[in-house]
Structures are given as structure tokens and as C-alpha cells.
Amino acid sequence: MGLFRTYPAAEAVALDPAIASALEAEAGAPALQTLPVDEVRALREGLALKRSRLNEPLARVEDRTTEGEAGPIPIRVYTPQGSGPFPIVVFAHGGGWVLGTLDTHDDLCRSISRRSESLVVSVGYRRAPEHRFPAALDDFAAALQWLAAHAGEVNGDGTRLAVAGDSAGGNLAAAVCLAARDRGGPPIASQLLIYPVTNHGFDTASYHQFATGYGLTRDLMIWFWDQYLCGPADGRSASASPLRAADLAALPPALVITAAYDVLRDDGEAYAARLAQAGVPVRCTRYLRMNHGFINLAAVLADADRALDEAAEALRTVFERPR
16 A cells, blocks of 8 residues: 555545535635634634534543643543553644644544544643744643653553644644654654644645635635744744654654645645655545545544544554554
């Protein structure tokens, strides 16, 4: 099987009708980047909390805190049914480093935990623009370090660690793998990158082809980056733009999931290609009927449900927990 594949296995497929209908309904709404941050959060996070949920059964869900350099970091620990200690997936939510909470991605984390039979720890990192780069990455790295050292406190196995994230969370997951490699740990077994942000740049084919009308717009991504970075020089750092890292060798095996109708598609797939060129085991699947954010709609979209299964299978395989 090659590095890249699509689902369905075809060259071109129309956008899912349910997604197209939802986008049409939103067509007259103000552009998010024109609104104050508080209004954007209230609007988008409110909608996220109203989504249909799978609410997959788990043994336990617990809110805790861990310590970071700037103070306590909220985490939510999802424990699957069965006996531990469980492998650990440290998860970073998406939202352009500005939006998103432990609650907006609660259902996704539940599903990953149950299907992968792993303990998922979702990290409530500091958000921009109140806390700019590298605050979010520092918090995510601190949570990862704490879990490696204190896994037993949550019935986890600190020797079996993976990282995962969607969109801006995928950016943090990729960046923390680079940091862990360069700092000598903790060892990370796998990285699950769901339509990740990998580069501070806006001129790929997908950025232009899907600039408007598909949910996440090119202008909104520019706005997100402007909220996150302290200045343009930050965007040239591999810690912000993993695609710009000089060397991607010796990084954890990766599953990269992309959406065909997404401005971030080409950057995510370019990152997968560079990982492969560096000798990292990687698979990249483009979901042809989907747009950005689709995996959070698994309760209503069959393709999103399949993507969850693919993600869980990749984690089970790396943790040697076949179903």
C-alpha cells in the first residue's frame, strides 16, 4: 500500500450533500474574522456544543489539572473500559489556537478512547490572542511530559505515548514531536494528525481553490495565524510551521488525515510526503467528500465515522492492541 490513498477510492467526488447544505445555510453570516474574538468564540463554540453526539461509553471521564510553567493546565482524562494500565493518547483540540475547548472536542475524544482502547488526555492549553506563540505549544509539551512521568496516577502506561490533534491541534501534535526528538524525550510512539496546520503560508493550490465557500476560509486562516504569532518571524520557526523543519528524520510514525475541500489539504499532504522522504513510516488518507472539521460530525456523517475507525486502528496497531 502506498503512502497516499483516498476515501472513496476515486479521482474526484462531490462534496457531501449534508455538508453542502450546511454551508449554504451559513452563506449570509458575517465573516468570522470581522468579529471580536469573544463573539467568534461564543458563536462557533456554541454551535459545536449543539452538534449531534455519539457519546460512546467509557469507564470514566475525569477533569484534572497538571502544572505548566505559567500555572495549572486543565486536562480531561478519558478512560476506556477494561483493565489498565492503558496506552496514552495526548490530544490537542483544534480551533486556530483561538477557539475550541475541552468541551467542544469531548465527543471526539470519547470516540478515540473507546475505539483505540487507549486513555485519551485532552489538554486545555492557553489560547491566542491572550496567550500567543509558543504558549499553546508549551502547555501541550508540559502535559505530555507530566503524563510520561506520572502516567500511573491516571492508570496509564507512560512507555506507550502517542499524540493527536485536529487542525491547530494537529499543528501542536506535530511540533511537540519535533521538540521531543530534539530534547531527547519523552519517546512518542505515534502521531495522529487530522487536517493539520503545518505551515505559515497561504499560496498552495488548495488555499486558492477553496479560499471561500467551504467553511474554513483563506482569510480566516490568515486571521488565526495573526492572533497566534507574535510576529511574522515566528511563522518561519519549525515550532510554528513543522513543514519548515530542516530535518524530519527520526520522528514517530504518523497517520495524516486530510479533507479534499479544505484550504489546509495541500500543507498536510506535503508534510506527510516530507515525513516519508525522511524515512518516517506514514500513511495519508484524503477524504474526498469532506471539508475541514468533518471528523467532529461522526454522529451524522458516515465518512467521519470511518475516519475515526481509521485513526483508532492506527493507534491500536502502534500500541500492539489489535481488535
